[in-house]
Amino acid sequence: MSFARYIARGELARALDDMARGRVTYAPRREGDAVVFRPRAEGEEPLLARATVPPKGVIFPQSERLFAFIREKDPNDPGHTTVRLDSTVDIEPALIFGGRPCDARGFHIFDRVYLNGPHRDPYYAARREATVVVTLACNKAGSTCFCHWTGCGPADTTGSDILLTPVGEGADAGFVAVAVTERGGAVLEAANLPEADAARSDAAQAVHAATQAALDAQSPARDLSATPARLLERFSDSDFWRDMSDKCLSCGACTYLCPTCYCFNITDENDGGDGMRGRRLRSWDNCMSSLFTREASGHNPRMGKALRLRNRVGHKFSYYPQLHEGVVSCNGCGRCITGCPVSVDIREMVVRATEANEETPNA
Amino acid sequence: MPVLKGKELRVVGFLCNWCSYGGADTAGVGRFSQPTDLRIIRVPCSGRVDPMFVVKALLGGADGVLVSGCHPRDCHYSQGNFYARRRLETLKTFLPALGIDPDRFQYTWVSASEGQRWKNVVSTFVEKVHQLGHAPRIEEAAPYLPLAAGGDSPRAPLRPLAYPAAGTLAASLEQLREKIRAALPELDCVIGWQQGFDALHATPLFMRKPEDVDKLTWGPLNVHNLATYLPQFKNRKVGVVVKGCDSRSVIELLQEKLVEPDNVRVFGMACEGVVDMARVQKTLDAGNADGAMCADVAPAAVAAEGDGLTVEGEAPARLKLADVVAEKCRTCDTPVPLLGDVVEGNASAPAGPAPDAPPSLEVLDAMTPEQRRGFWRAQMDRCLRCYACRNACPMCVCRDHCIAESRDPHWTTQEGNVREKLQFQVIHALHLAGRCTECGECQRACPVNIPVLSLKQWMNRSVRTLFDYRAGVDVNAVPPLLAFAVEEKNIKEHGL
Numbered sequence A: 001m002s003f004a005r006y007i008a009r010g011e012l013a014r015a016l017d018d019m020a021r022g023r024v025t026y027a028p029r030r031e032g033d034a035v036v037f038r039p040r041a042e043g044e045e046p047l048l049a050r051a052t053v054p055p056k057g058v059i060f061p062q063s064e065r066l067f068a069f070i071r072e073k074d075p076n077d078p079g080h081t082t083v084r085l086d087s088t089v090d091i092e093p094a095l096i097f098g099g100r101p102c103d104a105r106g107f108h109i110f111d112r113v114y115l116n117g118p119h120r121d122p123y124y125a126a127r128r129e130a131t132v133v134v135t136l137a138c139n140k141a142g143s144t145c146f147c148h149w150t151g152c153g154p155a156d157t158t159g160s161d162i163l164l165t166p167v168g169e170g171a172d173a174g175f176v177a178v179a180v181t182e183r184g185g186a187v188l189e190a191a192n193l194p195e196a197d198a199a200r201s202d203a204a205q206a207v208h209a210a211t212q213a214a215l216d217a218q219s220p221a222r223d224l225s226a227t228p229a230r231l232l233e234r235f236s237d238s239d240f241w242r243d244m245s246d247k248c249l250s251c252g253a254c255t256y257l258c259p260t261c262y263c264f265n266i267t268d269e270n271d272g273g274d275g276m277r278g279r280r281l282r283s284w285d286n287c288m289s290s291l292f293t294r295e296a297s298g299h300n301p302r303m304g305k306a307l308r309l310r311n312r313v314g315h316k317f318s319y320y321p322q323l324h325e326g327v328v329s330c331n332g333c334g335r336c337i338t339g340c341p342v343s344v345d346i347r348e349m350v351v352r353a354t355e356a357n358e359e360t361p362n363a
Numbered sequence B: 001m002p003v004l005k006g007k008e009l010r011v012v013g014f015l016c017n018w019c020s021y022g023g024a025d026t027a028g029v030g031r032f033s034q035p036t037d038l039r040i041i042r043v044p045c046s047g048r049v050d051p052m053f054v055v056k057a058l059l060g061g062a063d064g065v066l067v068s069g070c071h072p073r074d075c076h077y078s079q080g081n082f083y084a085r086r087r088l089e090t091l092k093t094f095l096p097a098l099g100i101d102p103d104r105f106q107y108t109w110v111s112a113s114e115g116q117r118w119k120n121v122v123s124t125f126v127e128k129v130h131q132l133g134h135a136p137r138i139e140e141a142a143p144y145l146p147l148a149a150g151g152d153s154p155r156a157p158l159r160p161l162a163y164p165a166a167g168t169l170a171a172s173l174e175q176l177r178e179k180i181r182a183a184l185p186e187l188d189c190v191i192g193w194q195q196g197f198d199a200l201h202a203t204p205l206f207m208r209k210p211e212d213v214d215k216l217t218w219g220p221l222n223v224h225n226l227a228t229y230l231p232q233f234k235n236r237k238v239g240v241v242v243k244g245c246d247s248r249s250v251i252e253l254l255q256e257k258l259v260e261p262d263n264v265r266v267f268g269m270a271c272e273g274v275v276d277m278a279r280v281q282k283t284l285d286a287g288n289a290d291g292a293m294c295a296d297v298a299p300a301a302v303a304a305e306g307d308g309l310t311v312e313g314e315a316p317a318r319l320k321l322a323d324v325v326a327e328k329c330r331t332c333d334t335p336v337p338l339l340g341d342v343v344e345g346n347a348s349a350p351a352g353p354a355p356d357a358p359p360s361l362e363v364l365d366a367m368t369p370e371q372r373r374g375f376w377r378a379q380m381d382r383c384l385r386c387y388a389c390r391n392a393c394p395m396c397v398c399r400d401h402c403i404a405e406s407r408d409p410h411w412t413t414q415e416g417n418v419r420e421k422l423q424f425q426v427i428h429a430l431h432l433a434g435r436c437t438e439c440g441e442c443q444r445a446c447p448v449n450i451p452v453l454s455l456k457q458w459m460n461r462s463v464r465t466l467f468d469y470r471a472g473v474d475v476n477a478v479p480p481l482l483a484f485a486v487e488e489k490n491i492k493e494h495g496l
């Protein structure tokens, strides 16, 4: 099934139009100083910059209506009301273009929870199935990138349907497109593109190797296999978590920028004050917020930001891997570091937790 | 305006129980004919009308809002309407920032016996709203993104920005470190800055042990306002390193008793300006064809000297400070901290002249109301509702109990739409009225670079015009919205 096609740089917009027939395409667009995924118009030249916000919202919206409720009074028995639910979900076939391997792998982290776990989430499943993911391999390593520590990588195909690798320069610039999944293959076929010859396929391989090498030069890959246990050993070390979280503002930007953070909140919103009609919404939530764990009694088991940050790191590098065959639920995209107003560095926390224990194994 | 003459509009009236509601009753008993567009909400006092009520109504689709209370000096609670007058007047000058016609909102005074006056007030106001017609909805405005098109042209700073020679800088920094080391034994910690995850970023440093002090850095990357951390150290002694602008936040915190003077030690350093990271990134990225395949490739080293930053590494460059400096530094008139147990550095650094309006506000000023609606629609569209703007703000002290997230009261929904997001920005701006020191942390913290500071700048300009007041310069002052004058110098009564 795996086959490779070549897209000349000048042909990209046309090829995307063909691949996306019948689908809404989401592609990176610059808004102010940020790059965000937005529906793309036919023929529009897509931006190739890495987006500030990953495309997870296409499949897991920032806020979505699960259903609407309408209460109706029985005209013959006014004391009796019936509740009608309207749970029609509007899902359009979509295509996400221009995410990076770390973004696409995020969907794989979600899949394990929302598709293949004990409960299958119908909303997520429907969107995931309706969406083709066309990913752009990286040819540069950002200063906060550490995908190579986490099992991801600059050309990782996990979670993608098609992987594009930029090759060549100037007039010879283009992309080698490889179909990763069957539906990716079908979409790629539709674009009517020439086959990528051996030289170009080799060039793509060389780009993968060079980016990987640049990452290794920047920071050698770490073995995180011991980290889940080490983090658990650190669980009650309050000085450690205080030091790590001193500067954290507990804002949650890190989680909303994270392609693998999947927590949500559910709220009922009334339309009008009489409570007779309204909507049940599911919206992004995050463990860095105090409300996340505040109980109805007012008690909050995660009182301060140290305990909240411990959860974020612990969830990604300890609890999730322990439930999911060692897969860490961080793809090393570095967005939480770049986007954090005070530069809290998740790498530092992981390394410090792991290393400090190496020195004192029973600490 | 009455229903008989065309379509009814939605006008919300907040009427105080003691005077205006009585006045409306009197008008009814007197059978005065009145427009039927008004939906009355009875409140105990005009002082109970949070300006948020008005904005929520206007953003939610009301075509007009009228607030009416007892005449000044007649308040049932003696002072409620005096406070109301300040708040509502401030609100009136703020509405245009959102692209809302200020004529859609009016406040006035009607006593219980003034049935005729009530009839006139309500008729005049409703007629005016009818002239304006249906209020345009912010979510339906045509997106307008002038900044995305590169309209963001940095202006020359009002004072020359120049970093001293490396040696002088190092000497000042060493003196600062000495003072901190000496004070550390009595303090829980001292908050400063250290090198962050790469050469281009500094990050807050919490010094607890003498060796931590060695890590302290000083320079144009120290963008964070560390005063933000102070309120969480309640009842503990803590030190903080401040730039000139940050010192104003400390003053404001002291003034509002959010920190105790005995518990905070201020280590000041005269400042030559800090950079706007987005501008630095943009400058470094310029010339990178294809929109920079990866936007955060960091240089190997960055150093400030004279009027520029020297960048070493893969793409060496010399950036002019004037091109990449933070907007607030262009108009800074407090480079030397206004308070400090210790002030190091060039304490005679020149201040710039205080400008009438910060240059970044000119962007908003230059727009038509329609464009402003489109501007906020387009900007807020990408808001993540992460609340980093709030959590980074030194004066936002509710945080874990912010009404933006509270279900009780239920102020905003969890909907991801522009209206709810803008509603939150309005909450922030209104709660900061007369308290915001324009440190810019709200905007700097925003991961998607939404220019939320301009709303606060707009508000501050209103506060300056109305009350001749600037936040964070006098520890003994009272923020203007927590006070009133019986005769307001700059508020004229609105005739209706």
Ligand code: SF4
Pocket: A247, A248, A249, A250, A251, A252, A253, A254, A255, A288, A336, A339, A340, A341, A342, A343, A344, B388
């Ligand atoms: S780590 Fe940074 S982005 Fe995340 S909550 Fe803390 S301050 Fe906010």
Ligand code: SF4
Pocket: A254, A257, A258, A259, A260, A261, A316, A329, A330, A331, A332, A333, A334, A335, A336, A337, A346
């Ligand atoms: S935790 Fe940070 S580095 Fe890891 S995937 Fe999330 S945003 Fe990226």
Ligand code: SF4
Pocket: B243, B244, B245, B246, B271, B272, B273, B274, B326, B328, B329, B330, B332, B333, B334, B335, B336
């Ligand atoms: S506003 Fe003034 S004190 Fe603050 S960083 Fe800029 S130059 Fe320094």
Ligand code: SF4
Pocket: B392, B393, B394, B395, B396, B432, B435, B436, B437, B438, B439, B440, B441, B442, B443, B453, B456
């Ligand atoms: S509102 Fe913004 S500019 Fe004003 S004090 Fe808060 S963070 Fe600073």
Ligand code: SF4
Pocket: B382, B383, B384, B385, B386, B387, B388, B389, B390, B445, B446, B447, B448, B449, B450, B452
């Ligand atoms: S920081 Fe930016 S994205 Fe986050 S809530 Fe504030 S405006 Fe929205």
